[in-house]
Amino acid sequence: MAALGASAEIGDLARLRPPKYPARPPKPVLTRPADVPRRRLGSIEGRIALLHAIAHIELNAIDLAFDMSARFASEINSLELDCLAFLRDWISVGGDEARHFGLITHRLSELGAAYGDFPAHNGLWETAENTSDNLLARVVVAPLILEARGLDVTPGMIARLRSAGDDQSASVLEIIYEEEISHVACGKRWFHAICNARSLEPIETFHALRAEYFTGDLKPPFNHKARERAGLARAFYDPI
Numbered sequence: 001m002a003a004l005g006a007s008a009e010i011g012d013l014a015r016l017r018p019p020k021y022p023a024r025p026p027k028p029v030l031t032r033p034a035d036v037p038r039r040r041l042g043s044i045e046g047r048i049a050l051l052h053a054i055a056h057i058e059l060n061a062i063d064l065a066f067d068m069s070a071r072f073a074s075e076i077n078s079l080e081l082d083c084l085a086f087l088r089d090w091i092s093v094g095g096d097e098a099r100h101f102g103l104i105t106h107r108l109s110e111l112g113a114a115y116g117d118f119p120a121h122n123g124l125w126e127t128a129e130n131t132s133d134n135l136l137a138r139v140v141v142a143p144l145i146l147e148a149r150g151l152d153v154t155p156g157m158i159a160r161l162r163s164a165g166d167d168q169s170a171s172v173l174e175i176i177y178e179e180e181i182s183h184v185a186c187g188k189r190w191f192h193a194i195c196n197a198r199s200l201e202p203i204e205t206f207h208a209l210r211a212e213y214f215t216g217d218l219k220p221p222f223n224h225k226a227r228e229r230a231g232l233a234r235a236f237y238d239p240i
């Protein structure tokens with residue numbers, strides 16, 4: 001890693017553009033969101049469907065983190081920001097996401113299922129593709145909108161799993177939830193650093209990119225406490 005500090009090697013990194021599509025296993029079959037199984041958590045089938053959907057999100061999150069580091073490191077370098085810190089941060093996030101994927105797939109196996117047993121949709125990666133030429137848009141959409149949305153919905157899932165008696169799955173989601181707060185915080189840190197390097201006003205820039213690159217609304221209810229822990233001020237998602 002230290003060797004990447006040399007400018008020639010950063011240049012080499014810039015030429016190594018990541019692929020348009022990450023390598024994926026032959027299953028799950030990718031389908032429309034409406035065709036992905038629903039998640040009624042009172043039954044074991046419902047809990048398996050939920051865990052399968054989360055495993056798919058985690059796999060996309062692995063790809064998004066490593067894509068971020070490989071695709072945009074040279075741009076960070078050209079902004080005279082700390083390229084090694086950027087690589088270290090997103091590779092570390094990718095490592096967390098890989099661990100999350102392992103935790104979820106292990107839990108699926110305890111329930112007699114496996115990743116790939118059900119169809120999944122490709123919405124997350126399509127979002128990544130839409131922002132593949134715009135570093136700030138990627139930071140806005142991936143960590144600051146989609147991962148932050150995960151902070152809003154995960155506590156409810158944990159509560160429903162606990163009330164269904166599935167403490168093991170709930171405990172896995174609790175680990176993931178805590179670590180996702182640090183991922184949103186990482187996105188927020190880099191968002192500000194890039195805005196600062198380009199002399200952009202952060203809140204105005206966030207909302208302009210959100211309107212251009214994110215289809216849909218930022219949906220309440222918001223988990224203000226977790227968002228605050230991630231350093232995400234209300235002006236970024238629920239301006240009064």
Ligand SMILES: [Fe+2]
Nearest residue numbers: 058061097100
């Ligand atoms: Fe994750």
